[in-house]
Amino acid sequence: MATEPIVAPDHAIQRAFQPGAALANGASDPDDLGPVPIADPLTATVAPASIGDAGLPAETLRQMYQALVRARSLDQRIWQMNRIGQAPFVVSGQGHEAAQIGAAFALDRERDVLVPYYRDLALCLAWGLTPADMMLSVLARAADPTSGGRQMPGHYGSSRLRIISGSSVVATQLPIATGVAYAAKLRGTGQVTIVTFGEGASSEGDFHEACNFAGIHRLPMIFFCENNQYAISVPQSLQLAIDHVADRAAGYGFPGVVVDGDDLLAVYHAVAAAVAQARKGDGPTLLEAKVYRYTPHSSDDDDRAYRDQDEVKARRARDPVRLFETRLRDLGLLDDEAIAAIQRDINREIDDATEAAEAAPLPDPATYDRHVYAGG
């Protein structure tokens, strides 16, 4: 077991989230730019910043790093394919990866249920979809395991992996996740359900209805909000009148937690605590990871119309993938050679996935009317 504290003590956190404040305890702060300030919540708590290895084994930390790089590299490759006309539509999760990987590792991916949204490339990869699966979807091939080429890329799903298929409709996944969690509770499966969504989605009625039901029935689930400050062009200030989506949890009778989504290990511990609570039967948590979307909303969007590109540049400089890499270097768990080897393997995996998908057949047009009903 770790002898170091796995998280910073509370008073350190308070200071850590002051603008420009240095991290306490001489903990390695891989980020020269300092933490992004998090305003005081009304009712939610702020999850502590992580320190050092946060009590996790070296092997787990390396796996997390590998998952991060895999997601980022694949995401970048898909984006590039779109820009050169090889992929008609893509939606990216770049900037959200640390939050997603932190969350994925805190759940039991062999048993729990994931109800994702379109930004969750990293989360779904960590949950068991492969780069090959993703490429089949990007190129809309018949063998695309999530929809047979029927859905746009980014609409993840796999019954085998307990990833619930979703539509493009914002927020509809939330009440569905509530039902999944209710069933898990009634049937005693021991599963925890995690449902993800953006801060924009929290404005929909479905968000309220889902949280309310989950609170009443103390359901074993986690509402995981990936707050990237924009819903397409609409800034958070026009989306909610408070600073934190997590503050709303109080109105539903369960805890809200705000966490720095660039701090992978802080997210991991915050989600792990929520999982433990849910498994014990103590009900849901609304967890809000503060993240930033690096790309435009989708390949059809142009963010220059509504986002100051200096802001984008500043946030990109605090890249969660680089932050984690620096952390592991400081811990002596990674060096140039190891990093290069990991990147090389991942590049090969993505190359193979792309080639396989390119060679895979498109759907047979005659199948367009199959599977409308059972037996069809």
Added chain:
Amino acid sequence: MVQAPERTASAPATTDPDGRDETSMTFVDAIQGTLRDVMRADDRVVILGEDVGRRGGVFRVTADFLEEFGDDRVIDTPLAESGIIGSAIGMALNGLLPIAEIQFLDFIAPAMDQIMNEAARLRYRSNNDFHCPIVIRAPFGGGVHGALYHSQSIEAMFVHTPGLKVVVPATPADARGLLLAALRDEDPVLYLEHKKMYRSIRGPVPAGDEIVPLGVARLVREGTDATIITYGLMVHEATLAATAVSEETGASIEIIDLRSLKPLDERAILDSARKTGKVLVVTEANRPCSVASEVAALVGEEAFAYLDAPVMRVAAPDVPAMPFSPPLEQAFMVGAGQIGTALRRLVAF
């Protein structure tokens, strides 16, 4: 006192001073120019919806409106469609003339209660004490690789809702005329914009304040042997098909663009059916209980004695929605090829 504003006949400032000049513009520019004109002409008009301000709409229909009209009249709303339409109804009840944008028709479902149970039924349930002069704009339609949730043509649901009006322009001129009519109408109007047409269709647009009355169809071309009745993007596909079939067979094909799905121009439909005796109804939407079904039933009931062939329908299959992968999308999407095949059968009948 709470009171809905009178829909005035006030002329919007025209983009062209003499009001006669017709300039060729894209479909999207026609909508944008008309919206700008009415915003300039009447400060009770407000626009609300997701991304309509800073982004100027995801299709850039309201580009630069925020700068010109300010954020009191161009409202970037939270991501909440029920809130958008409910607020629009309330604004209309207290003196404003709201134009609500639903980003894609596919995402209108959260607002269904507000549309069907509130906006559409307000006048009737209050015994004419209240009414609801709102315009709801929404891009719809497929063929743009938008997959299941950015391609839907679910207009029939609204046509099935008494109290609502539903219009679908197929030309830039009608985009302007119908929008002006919708804005002046005293009842809620759903104004549907085929997203594939935004930048692919051009045409002349009169600069004045002439409306295209709701409920009046447009004769696209005159013919004597068969009639195609359709609307939206399918007007253009039907025109291609008719041209090809005419050249091949010498048949003279009439095309009617409904423009208004509710109210429906029954007279134009029946006059043409009686004249040609052969009717093909085309819709991009799923076939069962579609607008094509309604038109076909009308012709069957009212023009049966004049028919030389059964009324035919070309429509999307009874499959949940447009698939993404190109071969599947093509199999699903109605186009000139499919219309031509049906038309040949009809002409030869």
